[in-house]
Amino acid sequence: MGGQIPFVRETMTNEKRNPNAIDLLLIYPPWPAAKGRARLISTLPPLGVLSIASNVEHHGYSVEVCDAHAYQLDDNDIRTLLRKHKPRVVGLSVLTSQALAAHSIARICKQELPNCTVIAGGVHAEALPVRMLRNSAIDAVVRGDGEDAMVEILANTHFNDITGLSHRTEDGVVHNPARPVNMNLDEYPMPAYHLVDFDMYYPGATTYRQLPAINLMMTRGCPGKCTFCNSAKTTLRTRSPESMVAQIKHLYDEYGIRQFQFYDDTFTVLKKTCLEFCERLTAENLNVSWIGFIRGDCFSDKIAAAMKKAGCHQVLVGVETGNPDIANRIGKPIDHKKYKKAVEIAHRHGIEVRASFVIGSLGETWDTMNDSLKMALNMDFDFVQLFISTPYPGTAMYKEAAERGWLTHESWDAYGQARVLVNQPQIDSETIYRFEKHFNRKFYMRRKFAKRMLKRSTNPRQFRDYALAVPYLLMGMRSDPTGSKWDCWEGLNEDDFLDVALAEPTIDTLTHTIRDTGLPNNT
Ligand code: B12
Ligand code: SF4
Known part of the structure; x- marks a missing residue:
């Protein structure tokens, strides 16, 4: 190829x-x-x-x-x-x-x-x-x-x-000392898509306009400092727009891909690169649609116009919380006004906005979570996704929760952002689960939302996926009762595999610290 x-x-x-x-x-x-x-x-x-x-x-x-x-x-x-x-x-x-x-x-x-x-x-x-x-x-x-x-x-x-x-x-x-970060991603060839069967993959129900779809990344790393995120402070680097468009053309011509999901941590953070990519893709005149992640403070009319012209139909913005104190605490102190402006800009250019919130962050109460709900209802987001804040190893949140003795357990199977894994004094897990259900019902059971979903649906598969989503979103369902081949991986216990006696770390080093200094000390 x-x-x-x-x-x-x-x-x-x-x-x-x-x-x-x-x-x-x-x-x-x-x-x-x-x-x-x-x-x-x-x-x-x-x-x-x-x-x-x-x-x-x-x-x-x-x-x-x-x-x-x-x-x-x-x-x-x-x-x-x-x-x-x-x-x-x-x-x-x-x-x-x-x-x-x-x-x-x-x-x-x-x-x-x-x-x-x-x-x-x-x-x-x-x-x-x-x-x-x-x-x-x-x-x-x-x-x-x-x-x-x-x-x-x-x-x-x-x-x-x-x-x-x-x-x-x-x-x-x-x-061993850290490997110097490769700043030129063009040195890596295109991912070996030919080694997987595209029929095994599908995008999330609300994230596509056309099928088949595939994921891509132009940049790696994020200068953000969010305490819950493994990408925080990782070195930002990019492929050239030229090579990205060449990849898209290849996937378009050879595999018939029409929808592209960009999973860059913040697609718009390198403005010039993003604009050049959009111009080059537009010039190819392909029948493609695509989505990408933005931050509330990394978006503008100019970028939105260029993205729309090149086929972008949806941006995902990680809002996380509607409460300014929690926003500060989680390391993403972006003003509400910026999110409001970002939504207005996107809608002005005909781009949908999917917003992501987390509940149960350190310091959260019912009232702070309610601020997130109010924001979700007031901001005119097209879709909202809600997750439970999870203390992933390598993040500042994990470090703080471990140091305070708040981690409920480290059974890694549960680390999928759907469980409360931090036992904080000011809020219990039941309250967080109750709020999750409350939030989803308030957001999704609105006539305005239902109308929007019907209007945007382009194929029967989307209706099927929405129907399948209902028990999870509105009834708090958490796992598949029918069982599957995955059962053999459940109920595993890490201790059963840790058979070499090595000193356990007392404090875990942040992933980004490992990346920055190259010496992970005692982890
Ligand atoms: C795309 C993506 C997805 C896709 C998954 C598609 C897929 N199969 O990859 C979707 C949307 C389905 C998804 C789902 C989720 N995701 Co996600 N996702 C990402 C994202 C944005 C990009 C992943 C990627 O392609 N990276 C690019 C490649 C090049 O990097 P990489 O995978 O890290 O691989 C490099 C190195 O790590 C290393 N490496 C990796 N594997 C190996 C193996 C060997 C042998 C070697 C030598 C090296 C090596 O070399 C690679 C090349 O340089 C990352 C964030 C990020 N920037 O990475 C989050 C991320 C992986 N997701 C995350 C999370 C939390 C989730 C969800 C739980 C979200 C949710 N609430 O639903 C779910 C479930 C995931 C799960 N396993 O439980 C977290 C994981 C945290 C953690 N500690 O586990 C991440 C890191 C986001 C973050 N910044 O915190 N996700
Ligand atoms: S949440 Fe987003 S902005 Fe914050 S560090 Fe992670 S990728 Fe960067």
């Missing part, structure tokens, strides 16, 4: 390749926490995994991708894949809600292929490398970007010589 467009490197032929065994199997573990909610949120290919895959392919290594989440694979399916591909290295991509499944899959790898090397990466592994490495089935953790680190691992570079790697030695875990 590579030769046709710029910035997509040619895959090299690998004469050393063993036809019966591959070099690398990348596994995206399931998220049991999302079971039953999966129809509400998108199921899209894991871009980090696909980016690592395309980079190692470019360097001549053979690679397969196993998205155990989207394909709903169980432990036996993973064993079958391991026996089929016999990878010499397995890479596990780990978000917090995937951590227990990742631990379990690592064990399965070593049972099936005792000589394979198991590497973990992703934000959870990066935040808690020592904890991951207490599972003897995990050989090393990659902190930060995995593309080049994985090439070095496949080239059998000694672990001591790979920057950004944490690994076990006789003296405990060694954290």
Whole structure:
């Protein structure tokens, strides 16, 4: 696929390749926490995994991708894949809600292929490398970007010589110095979309105009400082607009993709890049629609006009709270007026606004949550999504909750932003769950909202998805009662996997601190 467009490197032929065994199997573990909610949120290919895959392919290594989440694979399916591909290295991509499944899959790898090397990466592994490495089935953790680190691992570079790697030695875990952040994302080839089956993926019900849809990222990192977010203070860098448009054209021509979901933390933060991207995409005159994330303070008439012209039909804005004190406390002190203006601008240009709120932040009370509801009702947002604030390892919120002794438990399966996991003195979990239901009913059971939803729906699939969403949104339903192949990943206990005695960290270091200094001290 590579030769046709710029910035997509040619895959090299690998004469050393063993036809019966591959070099690398990348596994995206399931998220049991999302079971039953999966129809509400998108199921899209894991871009980090696909980016690592395309980079190692470019360097001549053979690679397969196993998205155990989207394909709903169980432990036996993973064993079958391991026996089929016999990878010499397995890479596990780990978000917090995937951590227990990742631990379990690592064990399965070593049972099936005792000589394979198991590497973990992703934000959870990066935040808690020592904890991951207490599972003897995990050989090393990659902190930060995995593309080049994985090439070095496949080239059998000694672990001591790979920057950004944490690994076990006789003296405990060694954290190699951080890998310098790659500021030029064009150096990474386009994600290896060809390694997954697009039919397994779908966007969230309210997020698309056309199908098929796929996710993309032009930038990585965020200069924001939000206390609940793993992207806080991560280094901002971008692909060139030229390469982004080339990717879109490729996906449009080769795969018939018509809808693009940009998952950049803040798509509009680099204004010039964003404007240039829009101009280039407009010039291609493709029949595409797309969405992207903005911040209330990173939007303007000029940008909205350019985005609309290029096919953008919806922006997602993380409002989080309607209470100024909570906004300060969570590190996103953006004035209401800015959000109001952003909504007005978007609507003036015919762009929908999806706003995201969190409840149960540190310091929250019924009254502060009610300010969020009032804001949601008054601001003319087209859609609202509400989550429960979750103390993800590596965030300032986790650190504070841990230090105050407020974490209720660290059963990672529950870390899907649908459970109250912090026990604060001023509010109990029942109140937060009660408010969640109250909020959703007040927001969604409005005639104005129903009319808008009907008007915007373009296909029967959307009606089906809305109907499936009702029990979750309005009746507080939380998990799928029918059971699924994911059951084998539920009820796992991290302690059962932590068989190597290494000093546990007393205080967890922030993910961004790890990224900034390269030395994660005692995590
Ligand atoms: C797209 C996205 C989604 C998509 C998922 C599509 C998909 N399959 O990826 C959707 C919309 C479905 C989604 C859902 C949710 N998401 Co989300 N999502 C993102 C987002 C915005 C981009 C992910 C991405 O593509 N990143 C780009 C790639 C290049 O980065 P990467 O994945 O980190 O991979 C790089 C490195 O980490 C490393 N790496 C990763 N894996 C591996 C493996 C190996 C072996 C190696 C060596 C290296 C390595 O190398 C990669 C390439 O450089 C991130 C934020 C972010 N900026 O990353 C949040 C993020 C992942 N989501 C998050 C959350 C909380 C959620 C939800 C719970 C939200 C909700 N309430 O519903 C759900 C459920 C997720 C879950 N597992 O439970 C959090 C996760 C926090 C955590 N500690 O787990 C994040 C980090 C947001 C944040 N900033 O806090 N999400
Ligand atoms: S919530 Fe948004 S603005 Fe805040 S740090 Fe995360 S990605 Fe950046």
